[in-house]
Amino acid sequence: MVDYGRIASLWVRASMAYPASFWMMAVGSFLMTGLDFVAIWVLLRNVDDLGGFSLTEIGFLYGATGLGIAFADLFVGRVDRLGQMIRTGRLDTMMTKPVPLLVQVCADEFALRRFARVLQSSIVFVWASTYVDWSLPRALVAAEMVVSGSLIFFSLFVALACVQFWTADSSEVANAFTYGGNQVTQFPMSVFPSEIVKALTFVLPIAFVNWYPSLYILGRDDPFGLPRALQFASPVAAALFLGVAALAWRTGVRHYRSTGS
Amino acid sequence: MSLIEVTDLRRTFTVRRRAEGSRRKQRTEVVAVQDLTFGIDAGEMVGYIGPNGAGKSTTIKMLTGILVPTSGRISVAGVDPSRNRTTLARRIGVVFGQRTSLWWDLPLRDSFDLLQKIYRTDPARHRTNLAEFLELLDLGELLDTPVRQLSLGQRMRGDIAAALLHDPEILYLDEPTIGLDVVSKGRLREFLRALNRERGTTLMLTTHDLQDIEALCRRVIVIDHGTQVYDGTLAGLHERGGSHRTVVVDLVDEAPPISVAGAVTRRVEGPRQWLSLPAGASAAPVVAALAASYDVADLSIQEPDIEDVIRELYSRAPSG
Numbered sequence: 001m002v003d004y005g006r007i008a009s010l011w012v013r014a015s016m017a018y019p020a021s022f023w024m025m026a027v028g029s030f031l032m033t034g035l036d037f038v039a040i041w042v043l044l045r046n047v048d049d050l051g052g053f054s055l056t057e058i059g060f061l062y063g064a065t066g067l068g069i070a071f072a073d074l075f076v077g078r079v080d081r082l083g084q085m086i087r088t089g090r091l092d093t094m095m096t097k098p099v100p101l102l103v104q105v106c107a108d109e110f111a112l113r114r115f116a117r118v119l120q121s122s123i124v125f126v127w128a129s130t131y132v133d134w135s136l137p138r139a140l141v142a143a144e145m146v147v148s149g150s151l152i153f154f155s156l157f158v159a160l161a162c163v164q165f166w167t168a169d170s171s172e173v174a175n176a177f178t179y180g181g182n183q184v185t186q187f188p189m190s191v192f193p194s195e196i197v198k199a200l201t202f203v204l205p206i207a208f209v210n211w212y213p214s215l216y217i218l219g220r221d222d223p224f225g226l227p228r229a230l231q232f233a234s235p236v237a238a239a240l241f242l243g244v245a246a247l248a249w250r251t252g253v254r255h256y257r258s259t260g261s
Numbered sequence: 262m263s264l265i266e267v268t269d270l271r272r273t274f275t276v277r278r279r280a281e282g283s284r285r286k287q288r289t290e291v292v293a294v295q296d297l298t299f300g301i302d303a304g305e306m307v308g309y310i311g312p313n314g315a316g317k318s319t320t321i322k323m324l325t326g327i328l329v330p331t332s333g334r335i336s337v338a339g340v341d342p343s344r345n346r347t348t349l350a351r352r353i354g355v356v357f358g359q360r361t362s363l364w365w366d367l368p369l370r371d372s373f374d375l376l377q378k379i380y381r382t383d384p385a386r387h388r389t390n391l392a393e394f395l396e397l398l399d400l401g402e403l404l405d406t407p408v409r410q411l412s413l414g415q416r417m418r419g420d421i422a423a424a425l426l427h428d429p430e431i432l433y434l435d436e437p438t439i440g441l442d443v444v445s446k447g448r449l450r451e452f453l454r455a456l457n458r459e460r461g462t463t464l465m466l467t468t469h470d471l472q473d474i475e476a477l478c479r480r481v482i483v484i485d486h487g488t489q490v491y492d493g494t495l496a497g498l499h500e501r502g503g504s505h506r507t508v509v510v511d512l513v514d515e516a517p518p519i520s521v522a523g524a525v526t527r528r529v530e531g532p533r534q535w536l537s538l539p540a541g542a543s544a545a546p547v548v549a550a551l552a553a554s555y556d557v558a559d560l561s562i563q564e565p566d567i568e569d570v571i572r573e574l575y576s577r578a579p580s581g
Contacts (some may be wrong), residue, residue, distance in 0.1 A: 010367065089360040095327045098379060098381075154483070
């Protein structure tokens, strides 16, 4: 963790050598992600609700999943460059340093401009939160939701990048799950058929990123009548994801073949 | 117990190949190294040589924990490298001649600072080491240059300093002189010799350049097609390989084949003659005898080439 900070801060300092470039990238990234929510806002100006959820409720779901992927992307997003690090032999040199490999891979070329995504999601989340009828248990579930959501996306990033230990490049497939997972959870699950919701609960449980805890926080009944316990199960889902990611990473490293020379 | 111990080491790679006439890919096992057994004691300087694709890099990668062996045992400083890679990293230094472990876009100074932090090197110790290496490797003026702007030789010196700042017990060098000019090579060898003498650092280097070995290593291990074919002194290697040095003599006039003690005339072409003598022998008495009995216009000595030595050795090895 300490080492992550040290490597990351070195890259931040390096990127600050070109401040104009840094700010243009940061603002660009902020606007790109911002346009996302504008699209939903425009949609809801024309219809009253989506799957039975109002604009502020959707904003809450949107902000929650956005925060999850934004934190994961900020801290471990670089892992999708693993294939490139293998090809250039950079991974070999990282493996001879006394810092856990995953830390080095994720901190490499750390870019603070990715913080723009965190900022954008935070704004939507805070705005939507002002419409929530808060209580202490609800606040606790909200905190646990953001942490669990980040960890779930974090695990997805890592586990999917591990495929690159075997294949040269598979980042497009990985993106389908990570950013795709983010987009699916931007909408209330009630717009999807129940089969899909069940798959996103029991097969690839990304509905735990925001949907189940938000049902509790927003005081809504589960439209699919699934057990109420699920609304508190996000940390369990996160732990499962982390376990799978750790296993995939360890297996990948032990099967690493390096390059020719 | 030796500092580095390797027992029955084997590494294979599974390769998927399309068999001829078939559209399906088949899995084949390719042996990168097999039956490797050797020990290296603290303070030794060992040359690890072999042709391209012999398995040199694969061995170094297993010794540093990058690759997991298929079978066999490795112990470096008492631990299994692939299981204790990050712990072992503090005690070893690795330089890959073909790639840099420095941060490409950052100035050398930043790379060195970061290394001090991630290796948790004592700051005072780091400063003394850095000052010493900057001086010896002539890096002082390059500290603020981003790594990508350094020449190959400069980058190599930077990489070597980076690998040594944390006082490693063992330094692995994979082709450290590849692509360097003669002067840079000479200075690098001088530096490595001093490092071994003054700090007792154990050195293991892979190389193509026989002069690297001659300048640095009392011991060589030769590997070919993944198998160890020789382990001993360089002189012994020349002897076993039957390699020889060649004295090329230009006489003032054409003459019948020269006969001097200690050398055999191999070839005569007008006034030029080629004499060969065993690689371990000194050329001085031969040259003195030549000068005493013949009118010599010019003379040069050719050292044996590493590829030749290994080819000879390989063709003479009992079972290949």
